[in-house]
Amino acid sequence: MKRLLLIALVVLAALGGLVWLSNFGDDTRVHEAAPAAPPSPEQVARGAYLARAGNCMLCHTERGGAAYAGGRPMETPFGTVYASNLTPDAQAGIGAWSVAQFRRALHEGRSRDGRLLYPVFPYTHTTRVTGADADALFDYLRSLPPVNKPNRQHRLRWPYNTQAALAVWRTLYFRPEKFVADPARTPEWNRGAYLVQGLGHCGACHTARNALGGSEGMDLSGGLIPMQNWYAPSLAADNEAGVASWSIEDITQLLSTGTSRRGAVLGPMAEVVLHSTQYLEPGDVRAMAVYLQGLPPAPTDTDPRELPRAGAATLDRGGRLYERHCASCHGEQGQGVPGAYPPLAGNRAVTMPSTSNLVQVVLHGGFPPATRGNPRPFGMPPFATTLSDADVAAVLTYIRAGWNNRAAPVSELEIAQQRSSVRR
Ligand code: HEC
Ligand code: HEC
Ligand code: HEC
Numbered sequence: 001m002k003r004l005l006l007i008a009l010v011v012l013a014a015l016g017g018l019v020w021l022s023n024f025g026d027d028t029r030v031h032e033a034a035p036a037a038p039p040s041p042e043q044v045a046r047g048a049y050l051a052r053a054g055n056c057m058l059c060h061t062e063r064g065g066a067a068y069a070g071g072r073p074m075e076t077p078f079g080t081v082y083a084s085n086l087t088p089d090a091q092a093g094i095g096a097w098s099v100a101q102f103r104r105a106l107h108e109g110r111s112r113d114g115r116l117l118y119p120v121f122p123y124t125h126t127t128r129v130t131g132a133d134a135d136a137l138f139d140y141l142r143s144l145p146p147v148n149k150p151n152r153q154h155r156l157r158w159p160y161n162t163q164a165a166l167a168v169w170r171t172l173y174f175r176p177e178k179f180v181a182d183p184a185r186t187p188e189w190n191r192g193a194y195l196v197q198g199l200g201h202c203g204a205c206h207t208a209r210n211a212l213g214g215s216e217g218m219d220l221s222g223g224l225i226p227m228q229n230w231y232a233p234s235l236a237a238d239n240e241a242g243v244a245s246w247s248i249e250d251i252t253q254l255l256s257t258g259t260s261r262r263g264a265v266l267g268p269m270a271e272v273v274l275h276s277t278q279y280l281e282p283g284d285v286r287a288m289a290v291y292l293q294g295l296p297p298a299p300t301d302t303d304p305r306e307l308p309r310a311g312a313a314t315l316d317r318g319g320r321l322y323e324r325h326c327a328s329c330h331g332e333q334g335q336g337v338p339g340a341y342p343p344l345a346g347n348r349a350v351t352m353p354s355t356s357n358l359v360q361v362v363l364h365g366g367f368p369p370a371t372r373g374n375p376r377p378f379g380m381p382p383f384a385t386t387l388s389d390a391d392v393a394a395v396l397t398y399i400r401a402g403w404n405n406r407a408a409p410v411s412e413l414e415i416a417q418q419r420s421s422v423r424r
Contacts, residue, residue, distance in 0.1 A: 002298070005235050005332070006062075007126060007216060012238070013205065015177050016182075022260070023394065024081055024142050028279055028409070029224045030403070034089040037293060038138035038258040039142075039143070039320065043136055043139050044136075044139055044140050044143045044253050045140075045142055046136045046140075047114050047136035047137045047140025047141070047143075048137050048140045049140070049279075049281075050136055050137050050140070050199060051141075052275070052276055052279040052280070053195060053199045053200060053276060053279075053280060053284070054126065054129075054200070054201070054276075055139070055199050055200075055272065055275050055276040056068075056086070056137070057071060057122075058073065058082045058122055058271060058275045058276075059074070059098050059121075059276065060083045060084065060085075060086050061143065064148075066087070066145075066147045067085050067144065068085070068086045068087050068093075068141065068144055068147075068343065069085050069086075069092075069093075069147035069149045070082065070084045070086065070087070070149065070151055070152075071081045071083065071091075071151075072380055072392075074120050074158075074229065075225060075227040075228075076118075076213065076226060077226050078156050078157060078160035078213070079154065079155050079156035079160060079161070080154065080156070081118045081120045081156070081215045082151065082152040082153075082154055082295075083120075083121070084121075085147065085149055085150070085151055086141050087141070087143060087144050087146050087147040088142045088143075088146045089140065089146035089148050089149075090146070091148060091150070092147070092149050092150045092151065093143075093147065093149050094141060094142075095146055095403055097112050097138075098303070099106050099134075099135055099138050099315060102134065102137075102147060103131060103134045103135070103138075105117065106123060106126040106127070106129050106137075107123070107126070107127050107129070107134070107176055108123070108127070108176050109121065109123035109124075109127075109137070109170070109174065109190070115146060115163065115326060116163055116165075116166040116167060116170065117365075118166065119169070119170075119173075119174065119213070122201040122204040123174075123313045124173070124174055124199035124201075124215075124266075125197065125198055125199070125200075125203065125204060126199065126206070127174075127175075127176050127177050127178075128177055128178065128179040128180065128194065128197055128198035128199050128201055129179075133199070135255060140276075147423060148361045154188060156297065156392055162193070163178075163367070167214070169212060169214065169306060171213055173212075173214035173215065178196050178263065179193075179198055181193075181194075181199065186290075186318065188286070188290050189287070189290050189291055189317055191284065191287035191291075192282075192286075192287035192288045192289070192290050192292070194292045195280075195284060195287065196220075196288055196289050196292065197290075197292055199327060200234070200276070200277075200288070202220065203215070203219075203220050204262075205223070205225050205232035205234050205268060206218060206220045206222060206232040206233070206234070206241075207220060207221065207222075208221065208222065208223035208224075208245040209223055209226060211393050213226070214344065219236070219298075219308035219351040220234065220235040220295065221234045221236055221276050221298055222234030222235070222237065222240055222241075222354075224354070225268060228268065229356050229359060229360060229418050229421060230266075230267045230268050230269070230356060230357060231352075231354040231356040231357055232269070233348075233352055233354070234298055235292055236295045236296065237297070237298040237299075237300050238297060238300055238349060239300045239351070239352055239353075240352045240353075241352075242295065242297060242298070243292050243293055244293055244294075244295070244297055246262065246293065247287045248286065248290065248293065250262055251284070251289035251292060251293060252285045252286055252289045253373070254273075254282070255273060255277040255278075255280075255285050255288065255289065256273075256278050256285050256372075256373055257273075257278070257371045257372075257373030257374045258273040258274070258278070258368040258369040258371050258373075258374055258377070259339070259368050259377070261338060261343075262347070262348075263343070263347050263349050264342045264368040265350070265360055266349070266357055266360070266366055266368075266408075267357065267360060267361075267366065267370065270366070270367070270368060270369045271369070273368075273369045273371065274369035274370070274371070278369065278371040278372065278373075289414025294371075301324075307407065307408045308326040308396075308408055308409060309409070310397045310409040311402075314393075314394050314397050314398075314409065315394075315397065316394070317391075318394035318395045318397050318398025318399075319398050319402075321391055321394060321395040321398070322386070322395055322398050322399065322402075325383065325387070325395070326344075326395065326399075329378075329380070330343070330344045330376045331343070331344075333345060333403055334347075334399065334403045334405075337365050337372075338399065338409070340378045342377060344403075344405075345403035345404065346398050346403070346404065347401070347405075348405070348407070350399055350400060350405055351407040352407070353407075353408070355396065355414060356418065358396050358400075358410070359392065359414065359415055359418045360418070361380060361397070362383050362386040362387070362392050363382060363383060363392065363398065363415075363418070363419060364380045364382045364384060365379065365382035365383070366379065367379040367380075384419070388403075389412045389415040389416045391417045391421065392410075393409075393410050393411055393412040393414070393415050396410040397409040
């Protein structure tokens with residue numbers, strides 16, 4: 001018995017050492033570099049472009065606050081994390097940082113003083129950003145007006161507020177990584193892979209997370225975004241958001257304008273298009289499209305014949321609600337209006353197994369992003385106060401079963417649960 005205990009203690013100590021080493025072991029002190037010559041305007045412009053590709057501003061700007069001055073709260077299942085001030089203020093921002101410290105933050109998720117950062121900052125993806133791109137980002141951020149706004153203290157529950165918990169998390173789910181181009185692929189495919197897996201951090205939403213907020217692998221196979229009730233569909237599955245069967249033009253149109261003849265982007269994806277992908281150069285959007293189109297297809301397992309069927313009374317009620325509230329925009333046959341209202345017939349956003357986004361859009365309405373390609377988008381009104389839970393369930397069941405759509409009914413309970421949980 002004593003021996004067992006001893007062995008257990010030795011194993012624990014070894015594990016502790018491993019966690020420590022993998023997080024702090026290689027702390028080669030990052031020294032202050034001598035101040036370099038001011039960067040060229042081209043370099044600053046390049047950094048600004050890369051910051052768009054990484055959507056850095058969206059997270060690092062508080063609603064109504066100065067750009068990049070931080071303070072935006074991000075809800076996680078473990079508490080609230082506040083994004084940092086990235087303006088070049090010497091006390092509150094990154095004014096006193098060296099370029100090496102900045103690179104280390106992107107590549108290893110460590111702050112200036114070596115503190116481990118929370119992976120809400122998608123360093124699990126920015127770790128693949130090249131050194132040259134990191135430097136351009138740094139030069140751009142240093143060109144902004146400094147804002148003296150101190151960082152806010154995160155509000156996380158124990159033990160998640162400890163560096164030890166982060167160290168364990170990182171041992172399980174994070175390895176610093178370099179992007180390695182695949183010589184068997186075209187330069188265009190590799191550029192797309194670099195943008196999607198790195199700066200674009202698409203997998204931060206489009207990959208499932210476990211109870212510890214970790215994701216295994218970079219497979220873009222879809223996941224529920226914690227705390228938001230939005231489901232980021234699989235970018236590999238044909239019955240979700242896989243684009244293997246789309247034309248390159250449809251994909252680039254979706255990423256640069258927010259709409260396409262296949263459907264419109266919603267919720268968090270509308271923000272990605274609004275703040276990031278609409279600004280990318282045509283060559284970069286195309287590269288992403290080529291990469292997404294070539295993702296290995298994931299198996300789709302639901303056989304429509306095995307799905308539960310909706311009762312006739314529900315379908316009848318849903319049909320009447322559809323006529324009254326939806327058909328004027330989405331069409332009698334769910335065909336939509338090209339360029340204005342997305343079709344609902346044959347639309348995977350309607351038929352995919354997860355119903356979270358459907359409930360979101362019907363309860364809260366929405367606007368596709370305003371983009372150069374679609375400057376004055378038509379919106380959808382919210383129905384949260386007009387329709388009861390049973391109504392929403394019936395109308396969604398109807399659109400999922402109508403016009404050759406074949407998807408399972410939606411229950412009143414699902415609507416009630418989503419209505420009562422926080423929406424951001
Ligand atoms: C999804 C939201 C999100 C995005 C996108 C994002 N960040 Fe952050 N970032 C955060 C949060 C939250 C923190 C604070 C983490 C912490 O304190 O543990 C942070 C911290 C940082 C830090 C460390 C600052 C410090 O004082 O320690 C740097 C540097 C940084 N981000 C740079 C960037 C850059 C550059 C980009 C774009 C390529 C970017 N971030 C994109 C959320 C984000
Ligand atoms: C902040 C979370 C988030 C990030 C980051 C994100 N997505 Fe999404 N994405 C979503 C959600 C949620 C949806 C489902 C809503 C919708 O259909 O627009 C979605 C939907 C999509 C769709 C399907 C749209 C349609 O109408 O069929 C594509 C394609 C897509 N995302 C690609 C990307 C790419 C490429 C990136 C990286 C540049 C990315 N996403 C980054 C959350 C995100
Ligand atoms: C005034 C016109 C209008 C009405 C009425 C309307 N919608 Fe919409 N609907 C839209 C627009 C515009 C969008 C795109 C919203 C976005 O991108 O955020 C949309 C999006 C959707 C989507 C998501 C489609 C996709 O491709 O992602 C669904 C599902 C939907 N509506 C269902 C309904 C239902 C059900 C009703 C009736 C209860 C309804 N709509 C009523 C205009 C309308």
